[in-house]
Amino acid sequence: MQCHYCDREAAYEAESDGVTVGLCDEHFQERVEELAESDELAALREQVDVEGPE
Ligand SMILES: [Zn+2]
Structure with missing residues (x-):
């Protein structure tokens, strides 16, 4: 996925x-x-936690 604000990878x-x-x-x-x-x-932190390694 690409960053919403620039061209870098998200x-x-x-x-x-x-x-x-x-x-x-x-x-x-x-x-x-x-x-x-x-x-x-x-809410944002919860999303990151879900995405991160256990
Ligand atoms: Zn960016």
Whole structure:
């Protein structure tokens, strides 16, 4: 999957309004900072945990 914001390969997937988008490391960090005080961050973290190794 490609990053939603640039042409790099996505390192993370995040669901927003029912649409799954890819995020590279850099843009993932930007989104985390943007969402730092919102409920969306928790949802994003859950997605990453599901994708990560056990
Ligand atoms: Zn990106």
